Amino acid sequence: MFRKAEPAVQLKTPAQIAKMRAAGRVVASTLDLLRASAEPGMSTLDLDAIAERSIRDAGAVPSFKGYWGFPGSICTSVNEEVVHGIPRESKILRYGDIISIDCGAILDGWHGDSAITFPIGEVSVDDAALLRVCEESMWRGIAQLRPGRHLGDIGHAIDSFVRQSGGYGNVQEYGGHGIGTEMHMDPHVLNYGKPRKGMGIAEGMCLAIEPMTNLGTRHVVTLDDQWTVVTRDSSRSAHFEHSVAVTAEGPLVLTARDENREKLAELGFPDPDN
Structure with a gap:
């Protein structure tokens, strides 16, 4: 009986990880700008233009634009849209919406990839809790990125965190990835799994960890545009993502934003800028 060979995984040197942090800074600053810019009455295409200008002004290239034919520089997924939402002039943000923005940039040949979900104005208590649960589940996954652990530990x-938080759907059709x-x-990184199972995690791996959490069931469908993924029950969804390097000192969050510094310190993760 033959065992299926594990895929070859690109391991990075410290110098290459530093280049990925540079790309990650472009993504981080662009996401900060988009969150500060988004307001009721704007279209998601307006946000796409802001993102492309921010990325290119930093000397980078939007990694999403043209990727398998995707037309935007970012993915903009509003309310029941889970991932891969296409920026459109007709998609207007309204007070009380939640929007997930996934952003990628290439700088000097290296990629950064990160996503955030945030409210447009004030949102319901349930929506606010959804965002907190999804983001915290991401951090729980990132904390497993240490040499000797396994991909199953991440998932x-x-x-486990999504389940114990109660009443949320953990999307299984999409997950994280090497970068x-x-x-x-x-490797593909599932958002569910068994402890100590799957590929071993090694120093030099760089992985994007990205849970998607629904306010209803976990089930999703893809719209006729062949990109936009929505919840099957029309419940709202959140999506958070960071690109992370595995180091001997702990998970190095390559797309960390200034607002993440307190969380990094709380978790004992190394400072990505020191």
Whole structure:
């Protein structure tokens, strides 16, 4: 009986990880700008223009634009849209919406990839809780990125937190991935799994960890545009993502934003800028 060979995974040197942090800073600053800019009455295409200008002004290239034919520089997923929402002039933000923005940039041949979900104005208590649960599940997954642990530990940490938080759907059809000289690389990182199962985690791996959490069931469908993924029950969804390097000192969050510094310190993660 033959065992299926594990895929080859790109391991990065410290110098290459530093280049990925540079790309990650472009993504982080762009996401900060988009969150500060988004307001009721804007279209998601307006946000796309802001993002492309921010990325290119930093000397980088939007990694999403043209990727398998995707037309935007960012993915903009509003309310029941889970991931891969296409920026459109007709998609107008309204007070009380939640929007997930996924952003990628290539700088000097290296990729950064990150996503945030945030409210447009004030949102309901349920929506605010959804955002907190999804983001915290991401951090629980990132905390497993240490040499000697396994991919199953990441998925188990994410899924266990979502389940224990009660009443949320953990999307299983999409997950994280390796990242480096390409945006999507091996290995695929599930948002569910069993402890100590799956590929071993090694120093030099760089992985994007990205849970998607629904206010209803976990089930999703893809719209006729062949990109936009929505919840099957029309419940709202949140999506958070960071690109992370595995180091001997702990998970190095390559797309960390200034607002993440307190969380990094709380978790004992190394400072990505020191």
